[in-house]
Amino acid sequence: MQLRMTNQREMILRELKKSKGHLTADELYERVKKFMPRISLATVYRNLEILSDVNMIRKLEISGRQKRFDSELEDHDHIYCVECHRIENLEISKNQVELPVEDAHGYTITGRRLEVTGVCPRCQKKIAKTKKQ
Amino acid sequence: MQLRMTNQREMILRELKKSKGHLTADELYERVKKFMPRISLATVYRNLEILSDVNMIRKLEISGRQKRFDSELEDHDHIYCVECHRIENLEISKNQVELPVEDAHGYTITGRRLEVTGVCPRCQKKIAKTKKQ
DNA sequence: CTCCTTGTGATAATTGTTTTCAACAGTAAG
DNA sequence: CTTACTGTTGAAAACAATTATCACAAGGAG
Secondary structure, X not given: OXXXXXXXXXXXXXXXXXXXXXXXXXXXXXXXXXXXXXXXXXXHHHHHHHHHXXXXXXXXXXXXXXXXXXXXXXXXXXXXXOOOOOEEEEOXXXXXXXXXXXXXOOOEEEEEEEEEEEEOHHHHHHHHHHHHO | OOOOOOHHHHHHHHHHHHHOOEEEHHHHHHXXXXXXXXXXXXXXXXXXXXXXXXXXXXXXXXOOOOOEEEOOOOOOEEEEEXXXXXXXXXXXXXXXXXXXXXXXXXXXXXXXXXXXXXXXXXXXXXXXXXXXX
16 A cells, blocks of 8 residues: 555645654644645544554654654654653663563563653743742 | 542552552443442542542553553553553663663653553464464 | 531533545546 | 546544533531
8 A cells, every 4th residue: 555645644744844843633733724724633633643654753652641743753762841741852772771571571572662751941940930939 | 638538439449459450440440330339430530540649559651542550659660562452560670771861951850651562472372373364 | 506628420521533424636447 | 538446635423531510418627
């Protein structure tokens, strides 16, 4: 099954790449809507699913409610701010999180995901301010 | 603020401990209902939230699916089966996943979560079988 | 006992996502 | 150029998980 690049599909991909971030489906929907006012949210969801199926983008399943999508395919982990839910990339060398396979209960390991939580610099400042008052 | 142990609360906690697993709210609901047929799912959600707020249980946010709850408070990670969504504990020594704080974009790190995905032994067998056919 | 707080069950509302479906291209064959 | 086929779209409904609302019952404090 080969992938046809429809206008919508292309636009979604382009906007995701442009943002360089980790957008949710509806954030992306809002952006694409500026160029294609009649596009539907379902189309965004559909195409994000398709694009991640063919590995053109990456679907992040990060704690919190919404799924996020990333145009960066390289293997990397994420840090996310528990205050403002901002997400950023983390470059952690793979061998730093080498897994003890013998403890894996007989599982065939297909992947690992490391998620670091913290408070981003901006929110640290905000918190510092509110404490002063 | 002190926690009152209502019958429902106690039952939910008891069933979660009894299971030793990582139950979703509605799995727990089904179990508790056997003893308290009139309990409502909302009560289960409510109390799981409360119990994890006071650190009597742990809320797991895995893979964007349903939240799961764990009566095991010790710090540990999880491996979960991409086929059947079974979840098991992983004992990974902390220093094996030591983080390079200097890469953390200025974040104050509050936690980390490692999730390993794989195929459990049971599902490996299942897959082997279907391939034979 | 009355007042006040809290917890409860039932149900509605909300949120995020997926499915359905009729209309509509794009392509390939006849 | 028709016909048939395939995949895509937008709109709306369906769905699943969770949370909020609300009337009411239970259990103190005074």
